[in-house]
Amino acid sequence: MSADDDTSWDEDVRVAVYRAFAERGRPPTTPELADAAHGSLAVAKQALRRLAEQRHVVLDAREQVAMAHPFSAIPLGFSVMGERTLWWGGCAWDAFAIPHLVKAEPEVLVATRCRGCGQPHALLVNDRTPPKGGLVAHFLVPTARMWDDVVHTCGNQRLFCGESCVDGWLAETRQDKGYVMDLPTLWRLAAGWYEGRLDHGYQRREPAAAAAYFRQAGLSGSFWGL
Template sequence: MDAEVSERAQTDIERVRVEVYRSYAEQGHPPSRPAIEAATRLSPAEVEHALTTLAETRHVVLDDDGRIIMAHPFASIDLHFSVKGTHTLWWGGCAWDAFAIPHLVPGEHEVLVATTCAACGTPHAYVVGTAEPPAGDEVAHFLVPAAHSWDDVVHTCSNQRIFCTEKCVDDWLAATGNERGSVFDLATLWRLAAHWYEGRLDSPYVRREPSEAKAYFAQVGLKGAFWGLEE
């Protein structure tokens, strides 16, 4: 009986996860608690348990009031990236997430990603599609090493930014007192985003093991201890 209950609970949790992702993908924002209850036919207590479990297992991010604020690559708070599709406007969770959305959402083969340089405030906009990286000489800078990305995931995501040049990165580091993280070009950012979130709109979704994540990072051209890789 306990095994049956556990299996049923896992099924309910997965149903809630899919509903959260479906709402973000189709509407650009997370579903309300009543909407989840209506879609899944679960009780308020069951929905609350599912969301808590999903947060604990890093499928969604809840704020201190229990509101859903992220389900990567989607966000419902401003983390410096807007993503405009044909019919939907999303907040991208970071540079990585913003570039990932067209690869994940069905029918959105190109989106307009808008942001500003974290150092000088210069606006940047890119048509990001699924066929090839966008043009641009700007660079991405990720502050928090991959192994610590979930220590404070909102802090991590808010510091995965695009800069005009490496000089802007250096200026920002000097102004903020932060240490240099990982710097790479837009083509590498696009490759990183392209397949990272595959399957998140499907069910069941199985997250990559750490060894698989490292292999993916190496495959897209990332190097060094920041990514858990050799130089």
């Protein structure tokens, strides 16, 4: 069997990527990837390509791991600081998800700026209760198109001081309004979305299960495919 055809190590490579991000805030090194694929870097690279096709990871132009939701190797507007680890949060959704997924860091400090006025914000986010405050999250791209350009999508899931800042930013950038939610709704959306992603055997949600999850989080409308 050629390296191109050997899929037996895909799940080990996926878990290695996610655990490296969870534990150290960065993707695995080249030797770590090779180790995950029984010592073969060629097999690991083929596994990454298949994982990208299956939407488990996002690769950049050099076929390096750019994102493994909720983690990011590139800055997209959020830093997430735990007691021992510092991550880039890929978006508001992902930044809020990290303390739910990484059990060793049940509380993090999420730092960002309002996309509209530039006001800096820092929020303590934990896995028990939503953070308080009047900030809102605005998601620009609806679920049906989120994977058309996932970096663009994540870069436009941002926090704002309030809806007036959202409206001002949309008018300035000449874009249509997406979906606005308060912090408790964002927290519920993030809480269980990535459950199990650090473990072997993780399965992405089918559309019907995703829709049920969105409803449970308090989301509604065609933006979410509901």
